[in-house]
Amino acid sequence: MTDEAGRRHRELSEQIEGASDAYYRDGTSPLADAEYDGLLAQLRELEEQFPELVTPDSPTQRVMGRASGDLASYDHLQRMESLDNAMDHEELAAWADRIVRDTGALPALLCELKVDGLAINLLYRDGVLERALTRGDGTTGEDVTPNVRHIASIPAELTGTDEFPVPALVEIRGEVYMPTAEFESLLEEQRAQGDKEFANARNTAAGSLRLKLDGVSVTADKRAAAVRRLGRLTMVCHGIGARDGFEPAAQSHAYAALAAWGLPVAPTVKVVEGLPAVQEFIDYFGEHRHDAGVLDHEIDGVVVKVDDVALQRRLGSTSRAPRWAIAFKYPPEEVHTLLKAIAVNTGRTGRVTPFGVMEPTKVAGSTVEMATLHNFHEVARKDVRPGDTVILRKAGDVIPEILGPVLALRPEGLPEWVPPTTCPACDTALVEQKAGDKDRRCPNHRDCRAQVVERINHVAGRGAFDIEGLGYEAAIALHQAGVVANEGDVFDLTEESLGRVPLFTRAPKKGEEGPQLGANALKLLANLEASKQAALWRVLVGLSIRHCGPSASRALATRFGSMEAIRAATLEELADTEGVGAVIGEAVIEWFDVDWHVEIVEKWAAAGVRMEDERDESVERTLEGLTVVVTGGLQGFTRDSVKEAIITRGGKAAGSVSKKTDYVVVGENAGSKAAKAEELGLTILDEEAFVRLLAGGPASLDG
CATH class of the missing domain: 1.10.287 (Helix Hairpins)
Structure with missing residues (x-):
């Protein structure tokens, strides 16, 4: 490699x-x-x-997503899997061929629409709704039960029939979404009230479902508005997880039971024979997906499932997705629109990115006015010019992109776009990071207003300190007021300094003199104080070290335990850390070589930000010098906790199997690493043996 x-x-x-x-x-x-x-x-x-x-935590090997710290989280009784995608008809046919190869013939297939919403898992015990969880990472989801109780289509109690009595326990999987008509009505209300409009129906549904209704920042008005939005949501079921007292023979049989229990099932679900019938279903809804009266929601594809449950079990799953189902994704939609201008902005790392400003254009169900052009090289390669009619694609119904100009419609003599040579925020001359770099960057990292504001905002992001009340608007206000020169000043904020920022003050009431500190200021100060106890990996992420995201930061924090140890580490020690490597190691060393970067760390430490993780000294280093590879899922460990268990005991949690590997731990749905371990004659452990190894080292495995 x-x-x-x-x-x-x-x-x-x-x-x-x-x-x-x-x-x-x-x-x-x-x-x-x-x-x-x-x-x-x-x-x-x-x-x-x-x-x-390939490692167990590679995005190809697991269900993406995770639960946040804002809401309580619980494990699903049965893991919620993701779906593999077919991006064209050939990939769909290849999936069908694998089904035939494994079962001997193509069985009946169930087709259903892939709703663009938020996955939900409802747990009913004795017919009563006990808990509603988001999908999260497939194993653990966020508890959104109070919010779900405001959605009329989700019953608090199941009904039953003679044919389908209510089971003792059942997990119902589905998609929560906001119907198109409800979203358009909501936008009309926002326009009439002069409020900021929501971006799209999915974002609105996801944000409403995940809002903590009893949160300290939720006012009575905000809660009432959120409850009204929740009332606009609905759900459609698409599966069953754990169950006790019901065993369907087919997916369609399960859907019939769901309907009998009073749960919403899509009327468009269809069981068909043969791939041509599947293609007919896909083509019909691809053509009519935006037609009034056909669908009440946005879709981004069609899900195709083997209907027979016994065959589903036989086909099984990979580490992240069932082999018996696939999602056919519709190609991105394209329209023509007028490109009025090309503008640029400067990001957190100094990268200057061009974007198109267009005539407002309806595409994929929403109005678009801006679209990405990626970098200066792409603008030149596509030869896009202000005044062009351009091809706009809203890829995957989410992010708009300009594909190129319609040359036949280009006005005669239209000049090429000339990219700026200086930063739009601070007027510093732009440079290449290295020879031949397609990006142009502002090197004024310390003082460039745009970069500083983005970094302050990044400090508060969920991947870093997760500080509520310190968003992009607050970052701008703090910097403009001169209260925060850069991210190093964030944890030094006081009531007195926030009192100089209009965003954090309110008009005086009767009997008061001058502007008064607002409730948002007091809340921000409380959140900042709590954030000082954040884990070391979050502090590392907050420093905006290039390439050093959450995964690498976790690895560094787990191995070294303190900021001081990370700063003292050599390039070889950093690069040897599992999940880090030479590129990130060099970036860490280069970052700490800059004086004003070190000042940020020192300011945070002086303000009380914790610079080391607490370690359990009672944990014996039973794996000192040993290399352990874990493949597949373990019942008693998460992806992160199994790594931590190995590293804190002195071992190396490797991601690949080699002759140097001492032990390979094999869990559920283990991949090719288990086969390679057998081929190399390595010691293979199950989870029970692994637990013994952690407790007592290699000697515990004797006999």
């Missing part, structure tokens, strides 16, 4: 994890659906070329 392959694998994984985290937490994402799928496909191809890159 080359260093370049390892670097690319980390880069792709970080992009996918970041987009997934945003998507499942907030209903938003920096990547379009199609872009996300494309990155995942690239990652799979890379892992096929270099199998040693």
